Amino acid sequence: TTSKMAATLVSYWNDSDNETKSHVNPEKVDPDALAHLQPLKSGKTMSLSVLNSAPEVAVKEAVETGVHLDPSLKEVTYNPTYETMFAPEFGPVNPYKSKQMAAPRNIFDTVRHQRNLGKSALDHIPFSLVSPLVGLTVFEVGPKKTDKRKKVQGGEANDIDNYLRPWAKYVDEKDGAKPSEEEQKELDEITAKRQKKGRNxxxxxxxxxxxxxxxxxxxxxxxxxxxVPQDVGINLRSADIPDKCYLPKKQIQVWSGHTKVGWVSAICLFPVSGHLLLSCSMDYKVKLWEVYNERRCIRTFIGHSKAVQDICFNNTGSQYMSAAYDRYLKLWDTETGQCISRFTNRKVPYCVKFNPDEDKQNLFVVGMSDKKIVQWDVRTGEVVQEYDRHLGAVNTITFVDENRRFVSTSDDKSLRVWEWDIPVDFKYIAEPSMHSMPAVTLSPNGKWLACQSMDNQILIFGAQNRFRLNKKIFKDMR
Incomplete structure (x- = not known):
């Protein structure tokens, strides 16, 4: 085996393309030259002991071999892992620091910015007035610690008569001073006035x-x-419209009978014939006058405790309705002067109108101060319908289109058209230039509405289909 290994090494050394092949015979190699390659005999082996100078330490956790980054570095020349970049800073952590105090800073208690300030810039700062905050920020300064108020000792809980806790007063508590008799009297008067003003x-x-x-x-x-008189020279029973109408040129008669306390608020001619005149005034009274012959005051109706605002005849003139500021509507008999019935909903009525249809003479509508138009039935004395769409007090009600519709005006500077007995307006007219219209009348042919506007104008509206504003406007009324 040894001779074969030696022959292999010799062939490896001589295996080169750039060198000349050596003619060495592997079987003639000197055995002494390869003595160091011979394996040791089993009897001559010896064991070597390992020498370790470090003390033995019990390792509890795995030793970290990662590279720690300096948090002040602005550039990194290699790609660290996420755990390395967002690892906590090396060193112990103060457990008493809040989130604001543990925020990144380049100095202990704040962030430092380089500024050039002279010595005189800090001379005017009164450092003696700065309270020590022990490194706290404005978000961490809590309420000042104060001593709790002490309460009067209230005895034991088993003593029912003398036990005060938790109802005991504070030691430094002061009772409010009781007002004198004169002051108490003034306070009672003020309270009574407020209560009276707040309720109806x-x-x-x-x-x-x-x-x-x-x-x-x-x-x-x-x-x-x-x-109807027949000795006045004209037919008062005729309902025909005259061919021509003329402007009045001179004063014929003055009816005086209302007191000087107030002015006349409304007048109403007797239906068809017009031989009688009904007037209401701020003196709480309603008077009936003759228009022809002697033009006398025939009858006075007294029954309201406040000013009468509006009046309205029924179709025959045998009855009329009066509306006053005392929140009552009263139905009167024109001939006898008897009050037939009363109606109220605790709101002030501003205008009243009977339905002109013969089969609906038992119904009348009232414009109220609470932005509603209320429909009453004379026979039952109950409210049968409410038209609630206006945004202000209702001033006028006028029937149009053969009494199938009626037009109302209000303090909200709008004009609304209603179908009878339908509480939703189907036509709403309101322009930024419009003003409140406290008086409205229908033309004799029923085609036009003349509305008195509060900006010294008379506006003409169509009263049939579209209810458009006519181009003809009467201005400069002085």
């Missing part, structure tokens, strides 16, 4: 009465003053 007191309806001012209430045939 239930007012009892005023007593109704009437005063007849003429002696001949009935003629020789037993006809009352409601009968």
């Amino acid at each position: 007191e239930e007012e009892a309806p005023a007593a109704e009465k009437t005063i007849l001012h003429v002696k001949d209430a009935y003629d020789y045939q037993g006809r009352s003053y409601l009968h």
